Amino acid sequence: MRSFKHWSVRFLCCLIAITPAVGHALDREDDVVIARSLTAMLRAARTVVSRNQALINDPAIGDKGLSGKKVLADALVIYKETTQVDPKSIPAGSRHARLLRAQQDAIVEVIDANQSTLNQNGVAFKGFIPSTVARLINEAFAKRASEDAVVKVTAPEPLIRNRKSRPDEWEARTIRDKLLAADWPKNQAVSDTVSNQGREAFRFASPEYYAPSCLSCHGGPKGQIDVTGYPKEGASEGDLGGVISVTLFR
Numbered sequence: 674m675r676s677f678k679h680w681s682v683r684f685l686c687c688l689i690a691i692t693p694a695v696g697h698a699l700d701r702e703d704d705v706v707i708a709r710s711l712t713a714m715l716r717a718a719r720t721v722v723s724r725n726q727a728l729i730n731d732p733a734i735g736d737k738g739l740s741g742k743k744v745l746a747d748a749l750v751i752y753k754e755t756t757q758v759d760p761k762s763i764p765a766g767s768r769h770a771r772l773l774r775a776q777q778d779a780i781v782e783v784i785d786a787n788q789s790t791l792n793q794n795g796v797a798f799k800g801f802i803p804s805t806v807a808r809l810i811n812e813a814f815a816k817r818a819s820e821d822a823v824v825k826v827t828a829p830e831p832l833i834r835n836r837k838s839r840p841d842e843w844e845a846r847t848i849r850d851k852l853l854a855a856d857w858p859k860n861q862a863v864s865d866t867v868s869n870q871g872r873e874a875f876r877f878a879s880p881e882y883y884a885p886s887c888l889s890c891h892g893g894p895k896g897q898i899d900v901t902g903y904p905k906e907g908a909s910e911g912d913l914g915g916v917i918s919v920t921l922f923r
Contacts, residue, residue, distance in 0.1 A: 700923070701875065705864060707769045708877035708919040710756065711776055711824055715917060717751035718744065718780045718810060719803040723886065732797045739791055741781030748780060772822050779813035798900055808837065823920040829853065829913065832891075834903050843867060843876055844918050852880045852913055873923045881915040883908045 721744050722729070728737050753759055760777075763770045783806060784791075790799050804826065811824045827833070827840040829848050840848060847863050862879040869876065883891055890899040891914060895907025908914060 701864075701866070703769070704875040704921050705877070707772060707822075707921060708864070708875070709862075709879075710758070710763075710769060710773055711822070711919055712877075712879045712917045713756050714748065714752050714773060714776050714780075715807055715810060715824060715826075717748040717755065719807045720751055721747045722801070722806045723803045726802070729791055729801055730797050730799060732795050735794050736792050739784065740788070741784035744784045745777055745780050749777075768821070772818055775817040776810070776814050776824070779810050779817065782813045783809045800901065802901065804834075808835065821922055823918075825918045825920075826915055827918055828915040832906055832908075832914065834901075840916075840918075843869070844878060844916065847876075847878050848913075848916060852878065852916065869920060869922070875921040875923065877919040877921075879917045879919075880913055881917065883910055883912050883914040885910055887914060 725737070725739060728734065729739070731737075749760065760770075760773055763773065787801060787809075790801055793799060807826050811826065814822075814824055825838070825844075827838050827844050827848075830840065830845065833839050843865070847865075851857055851863050859882070860880065862877060864875065864877045866873065866875050868874070888908065888910065890901060890903070891906050891908045893905060893907045896904045899905050
């Protein structure tokens with residue numbers, strides 16, 4: 674009996690000792706899933722706007738039929754295709770479900786708030802481009818979830834066009850030391866647990882590379898003014914052009 678009690682106490686002590694580590698590992702797994710999910714949804718919404726640029730910038734068409742509800746519906750199709758996950762399958766009430774819902778609401782808010790711009794007659798280029806829409810979505814998301822999470826699109830410092838998108842210390846270091854490294858695997862994200870704004874936070878950075886459709890504004894010749902009024906960067910297809918950064922506070 675004494676031996677059994679002794680073994681039980683030792684087992685309990687071991688269990689207590691490993692439980693925090695196991696818990697942190699599970700938390701990290703959940704954080705990765707949530708960060709990837711928020712990244713995928715933002716990309717999906719941005720893709721919808723990108724695919725509809727010709728329609729958005731057609732001066733002869735008034736109502737484009739791109740309501741917030743329509744854009745979200747199209748984004749959800751892309752999200753499901755890229756993640757193989759139906760948002761409805763995410764447990765209701767979970768942190769993941771709450772944050773993804775907040776992001777979807779932000780998408781609808783931004784599109785609906787800009788209907789007068791989208792549907793303006795007689796104006797071709799309206800400036801309602803994917804990068805602008807992504808920033809507006811992230812700002813609307815922050816109003817709903819900034820105590821729990823922050824989503825941001827940033828880039829290497831020389832590529833920043835909007836001061837609000839400047840990388841913070843962790844993002845700048847991650848971009849410089851990892852994502853821009855010659856041997857860094859293409860599309861591989863970076864994650865870490867750090868102190869952020871005085872709180873423990875899970876940080877996640879997903880690289881984005883210039884596609885052919887990006888080069889009309891970001892390609893060559895370097896220095897030429899693009900349609901948005903900024904000088905082109907002289908980038909090539911496949912160059913690192915941006916980073917979606919997700920912060921999940923604990």
